[in-house]
Each structure stands twice: as structure tokens, then as C-alpha cells.
Amino acid sequence: MTVAENEQVITAHGLRMRYGPVDVLHGVDLRVHRGEVVALLGPNGAGKTTTLEILEGFRKCSAGEVRVLGVDPDHGDEAWRARLGIVLQAWRDHGKWRVRELLAHLGRYYAPYRRPFDPDELLTLVGLAGQANAGVGKLSGGQRRRLDVAIGLVGRPELLFLDEPTVGFDPEARQAFHDLVRRLSELDGTTILLTTHDLDEAEKLSGRILILVGGEIVAEGSATELARRFSGKAEVRFSRRGEFFTEFAQDATGYVRGLFARYGDEIGDLEVRRPRLEDVYLAMVREAESRPAGVAA
Numbered sequence: 001m002t003v004a005e006n007e008q009v010i011t012a013h014g015l016r017m018r019y020g021p022v023d024v025l026h027g028v029d030l031r032v033h034r035g036e037v038v039a040l041l042g043p044n045g046a047g048k049t050t051t052l053e054i055l056e057g058f059r060k061c062s063a064g065e066v067r068v069l070g071v072d073p074d075h076g077d078e079a080w081r082a083r084l085g086i087v088l089q090a091w092r093d094h095g096k097w098r099v100r101e102l103l104a105h106l107g108r109y110y111a112p113y114r115r116p117f118d119p120d121e122l123l124t125l126v127g128l129a130g131q132a133n134a135g136v137g138k139l140s141g142g143q144r145r146r147l148d149v150a151i152g153l154v155g156r157p158e159l160l161f162l163d164e165p166t167v168g169f170d171p172e173a174r175q176a177f178h179d180l181v182r183r184l185s186e187l188d189g190t191t192i193l194l195t196t197h198d199l200d201e202a203e204k205l206s207g208r209i210l211i212l213v214g215g216e217i218v219a220e221g222s223a224t225e226l227a228r229r230f231s232g233k234a235e236v237r238f239s240r241r242g243e244f245f246t247e248f249a250q251d252a253t254g255y256v257r258g259l260f261a262r263y264g265d266e267i268g269d270l271e272v273r274r275p276r277l278e279d280v281y282l283a284m285v286r287e288a289e290s291r292p293a294g295v296a297a
Helices: 048-056 099-110 119-125 141-153 171-186 199-205 223-230 252-266 277-289
Strands: 008-019 022-033 037-041 063-068 084-087 159-163 191-195 208-213 216-221 234-240 243-249 267-273
Touching (some): 022 216, 048 063, 048 159, 084 141, 171 191, 171 199, 191 199, 216 277, 234 252, 252 267
Parallel strands (some): 159 191
Antiparallel strands (some): 208 216
16 A cells, blocks of 8 residues: 555644643644655654654554554554654664664565565665674664664655654764655655754755644744744844944845945945744744643744
8 A cells, every 4th residue: 555646644633642630732733745854843842752652653642633644553553564664762772783684684574565675775875884794782873873764764664753863963974864864755755754953954854844832833834934924024234334233124135225225335244144943943932832831822
């Protein structure tokens, strides 16, 4: 069974999760379509990992409706699970295995349902070809994280969950991972839902961003759409006659034209700074955290 083009791969409506007297999720609604890369952002404790664990079938929600690849995750069988790839924040240690042997072993579990990756092809893909015969326990932190990603990919998943995937990566490894995510999405049509605290990473990788605060989705859209919708004014910095000024303008182009029309060559050191995802994210988190739970923006 494959996912039809444009089909909703993930749907959740009214998703709630309660631990004892504490509500962690307060009616989360989300949709993810085939081939999308969606980033789920939020501060610690917002409910990101809980949301992923429900979608992955590791936790049963307290209320709400959930479908992943057309199936309620709480009732997913082995054939359904074989269609998923999961990279958790931390895996159980496999220190006694050699890297290639571990991937070959895990691939055999997928074989009844899917065509798993060839271990050597997969190791090249994640940048671990040189560590194929190394013991897992001998890998560096960044190499071990690459192996975590390889484990999530071994079954050629239709849907890949990535929970803080680049923690511990150096800049080179991070760039290689970003290239891998783009390839999976653009060439292989893999649907990807990731969580990250790296806002630059979210902006580079995802076509759509969901912001989760206090167990609720408070905003969604591309980085550009969020910036335009929630923080439309650009910051304009300039100097005039030795003094420095900072102004905020809805129409930055018109404002700058007006400056030059009025002051001409007196204007110097001009800089126009559009709202960044980080600015928008922090503003929305502060706004959402100031509201009582369940109160709409």
C-alpha cells in the first residue's frame, strides 16, 4: 500500500494528552501531506516529543482522532510500522555491534514488507562509509547520531520522524544531513516531520512550520509567511550627519525612498533587516505563554 499523491499522510484533530492531573496537549490539530517537510517548533515542555510519540504509536492519546498513513497509530501492525522511519532523541545502545552488521541485521526485519536499503549504500548516504567495520561503541557522538539517522532510514520509509536529529553534529555533518533531508523529500518523495530547537535548520529544511506552545499549535506557515503575518515591520538602520537612527517600517522600500528623497547624500550606513524566524518565534512564544491555556490568540 502506498500513499496517493496529495493524500494527507498525517491527520490529527483535537489531540489531547494528560499525565495524571497535568494536561500536556490541549486539542492539537495538524495535517501533513505526502512529500512535505514540516518542522514542529516549541520551547521545552511544549509537548513536541509527546505529539511525535502519539503519531508514532508509542503513546495512546487521552482524547482526539489520529490517522497516520490512514491508520490509527494505536492499532498499527508490523506492516504499518515498516512504512515509518523514526529517529528518537536517543537510541538504546548497540555498542557490541559493528556498524554495517547492525544495519544489515535491522534491514532483515523490513524485508517481508519493503525493500530495505543496502547497508553500504545507506552508509555512504549518511557519511559513515569509513566506519562500516567499526564497533558502534567506538563512534564519536556525531557519528553515532548519523547512525541513528541510518537506522531510521534502513526500511526506506514513506514517513520519517526526526526528533532533534542534529544534536551533537559539527557544522560539516549538519550540512550533510540537510542535503540528505532535501534528497529524501525531493527525489524519493519521503514525508518528513521533524522537531528541532535550531530555527535556522527549520527555516532551511521545512516548507511549513508549526509552532507548539503550552500544548497548542499557535501558528503555522512557511518562515516567510509567519514573518509577514506576525511581524511585518522591517528594521531600518541608517546614519545622518554622524547620528545613528533605527526605525521600523511596514513598507521598507517606500520608507528608504522617502529618506533619500528628503536627505539625499546625508544618508549613510543604511541597513534594512527583515524579521527573522527567530524574532517571530520568540514573539509568538512570549504571547502564547502569557495567555491562559485554551484561550485563542
